[in-house]
Every structure is written in C-alpha cells, then in structure tokens.
Amino acid sequence: MSALPKSVHVAVAVITAADGKILLTRRASDKHQGGLWEFPGGKCEPGEPVRAALAREIREELDIEITTVEPLISIPYQYPDLHVLLEVFRVTSFTGKPRGAEGQPMQWVTPGQLDEIPLPAANRPIVRAIQLPQQYLVTPDLSDSRQLYQGVMAAAAGGSRLIQLRTPQLERADYLKLADRLLADLPDTAMLLLKGELPDLLTRPQAGWHLTSAQLRAFAGQERPLPANRWLAASCHDAEELALAQALGCDFATLSPVQPTASHPDAPALGLELATKLTAAAQLPVFWLGGMQASDLEHVCASGGQGIAAIRGLWEAELL
Numbered sequence: 001m002s003a004l005p006k007s008v009h010v011a012v013a014v015i016t017a018a019d020g021k022i023l024l025t026r027r028a029s030d031k032h033q034g035g036l037w038e039f040p041g042g043k044c045e046p047g048e049p050v051r052a053a054l055a056r057e058i059r060e061e062l063d064i065e066i067t068t069v070e071p072l073i074s075i076p077y078q079y080p081d082l083h084v085l086l087e088v089f090r091v092t093s094f095t096g097k098p099r100g101a102e103g104q105p106m107q108w109v110t111p112g113q114l115d116e117i118p119l120p121a122a123n124r125p126i127v128r129a130i131q132l133p134q135q136y137l138v139t140p141d142l143s144d145s146r147q148l149y150q151g152v153m154a155a156a157a158g159g160s161r162l163i164q165l166r167t168p169q170l171e172r173a174d175y176l177k178l179a180d181r182l183l184a185d186l187p188d189t190a191m192l193l194l195k196g197e198l199p200d201l202l203t204r205p206q207a208g209w210h211l212t213s214a215q216l217r218a219f220a221g222q223e224r225p226l227p228a229n230r231w232l233a234a235s236c237h238d239a240e241e242l243a244l245a246q247a248l249g250c251d252f253a254t255l256s257p258v259q260p261t262a263s264h265p266d267a268p269a270l271g272l273e274l275a276t277k278l279t280a281a282a283q284l285p286v287f288w289l290g291g292m293q294a295s296d297l298e299h300v301c302a303s304g305g306q307g308i309a310a311i312r313g314l315w316e317a318e319l320l
C-alpha cells in the first residue's frame with residue numbers, strides 16, 4: 001500500500017431529504033477514520049473541480065445523480081496523519097434512490113440525532129452548520145423591554161431560530177428579567193443567546209451564550225465554559241479571535257464588521273475579500289455581521305459563510 005498523501009481535498013455531500021433527514025454512510029473499517037459514520041463523498045482527482053468530484057463520488061458511492069447543490073461550509077483540518085480540506089455542500093435534490101453501492105451501511109438521521117453519532121473529528125463544525133439557520137438576529141438597541149419582548153416573539157413566530165438578546169441600554173436586572181420571560185415563552189424552535197457573565201448563564205440552562213471578544217480572550221486556554229449541549233458563540237474581528245473561538249470549542253462565530261455599519265461607524269470594515277479569507281481558514285461556522293441584509297445572504301453563503309447576522313437588516317421596519 002502506498003503512503004497517504006499529506007493533504008487531500010475532499011468533496012462532501014450533506015444529502016437532505018424533504019423531511020429534513022440527512023444521509024449518513026459508514027466508512028469501511030480499513031480506511032482512514034474507519035468504522036465511523038460520515039457524510040458521503042471523497043477525494044478530488046488532480047485538476048478535477050470540486051463540484052464535479054462531488055457528483056462523481058456520489059454517483060459511485062450511492063448510485064444517484066445530484067441536482068440541487070449549495071455550498072454549506074469548508075473546513076481545513078489537521079489529523080495526526082493527514083491534512084484534509086473538506087468542502088461541504090448541501091444536496092437538496094437528486095434523481096434515483098440512494099443505495100450503498102460499495103456495500104457500505106446507510107442511515108437517515110435528523111439534525112438533532114447527529115450529536116449522538118460517532119463521526120470523524122473534522123465533522124463537528126459540519127454538524128453545527130447543519131443545525132444552524134442562515135440568519136442570526138441581533139436585537140436592536142432599544143430601551144423598552146416590552147417592545148423588545150414583542151419583537152423577539154414576533155421574530156420567532158415568523159420563523160427566526162437563532163436570536164441574540166443584545167440590549168446595551170437596559171439595566172442588568174431588567175435585561176435578566178426580559179431574558180427569563182423570553183426563555184419561558186419562546187417556542188422550542190427558537191434558540192436565545194444571552195450576553196453577560198457565566199453565573200447568569202449557569203442558572204439559565206435553556207440559554208445559549210454569546211461571548212464578547214474580550215470574554216473570548218479572557219477564556220483563552222481554558223475549558224469550554226458551557227456543556228456541549230448548549231450553544232456557545234463569540235464575536236470575532238480577526239484571524240486570532242476566530243482561532244480562539246475555535247480553541248474554546250465555540251459552536252459558531254460572528255465576524256464583524258464586514259461592511260461599514262451605522263451601529264459602529266468608527267470601526268474599520270474588513271471588506272468582502274478579507275472576510276472570505278478569514279472564513280475559509282476558520283474551522284467553525286461564521287456569520288457575517290456589519291452592513292448585512294437579507295439580500296446579501298446568497299453572496300455570503302457562496303463565499304463560505306454560514307449566513308448573516310444583523311441588527312438593522314433583519315428586523316421588521318416598525319421595530320427600529
């Protein structure tokens with residue numbers, strides 16, 4: 001057997017059925033990461049475009065033709081014995097009926113079940129990218145708790161699944177009161193991330209936590225401060241902070257400011273080119289923040305981002 005190459009470029013498919021279930025196959029036990037479940041896919045041949053490799057691998061492994069393909073995330077990952085660049089695509093339609101054409105076992109699982117299944121270590125951010133929506137709402141800077149409560153509830157009723165409660169104008173006690181009302185009343189489909197200090201999070205097990213970049217730096221070198229079943233995110237502004245977020249085990253990051261924004265007029269914007277570069281190097285889903293609107297979503301996803309985080313761009317006009 002020849003030695004493994006040092007770095008491989010891999011096309012990976014998250015094949016999603018109409019009911020939201022995702023197709024996993026099991027790796028043969030004699031292969032790299034053998035015996036674990038995986039998303040189907042395989043290595044690009046020299047000079048082969050990644051989407052062509054994806055179509056070929058899925059044809060070879062599952063005997064189907066993929067038809068609707070969108071970029072999900074790309075992950076550079078160093079295993080002890082191999083460097084991989086996983087380029088992951090979501091496949092939402094195909095022709096034919098998938099079968100393990102190489103004799104490999106198959107199963108369809110819900111996004112939530114992915115947490116329970118042994119996958120290769122590089123796959124954790126893929127699982128997070130699958131579980132996260134493409135829009136991350138950040139509450140507008142209002143001082144009226146009632147208006148904020150109604151706005152968040154309306155957003156959740158309208159389908160928003162990921163919401164950060166950011167209210168610099170509220171006193172701490174009022175903030176926590178509002179947070180508790182929302183945690184009690186929001187539907188299970190919506191996840192609320194709070195800002196603040198660890199003790200407040202430890203007493204609110206349903207909440208996620210969004211760290212400031214200063215908190216992220218203060219936690220450097222420490223253990224993940226929340227258990228794996230709670231959402232942990234961080235505000236990042238450069239490559240160093242993205243690396244810290246990853247090292248701390250954050251589930252995702254925001255990267256800002258991508259474009260100039262009214263809420264932070266003095267912060268120099270990263271620009272699209274640098275945001276794309278930083279996102280490609282990161283090993284976690286990255287929401288772009290700063291001057292982002294719903295109309296930017298397609299470009300952000302095509303550039304490797306998870307989606308957009310926005311204050312002004314995503315809330316109903318009457319809230320602002």
Ligand SMILES: Nc1nc2c([nH]c(=O)n2[C@@H]2O[C@H](COP(=O)(O)OP(=O)(O)OP(=O)(O)O)[C@@H](O)[C@H]2O)c(=O)[nH]1
Nearest residue numbers: 010012031032033038039040041042043084120122123
């Ligand atoms: N297909 C796939 N590969 C993954 C995943 N996660 C992950 O780390 N990898 C790694 O990516 C590399 C390439 O995958 P592969 O073994 O499927 O390649 P292939 O289909 O071309 O296989 P072959 O070499 O037997 O022809 C392997 O080192 C594998 O461990 C995943 O979810 N799906």
Ligand SMILES: [Mg+2]
Nearest residue numbers: 040041042043
């Ligand atoms: Mg394969």
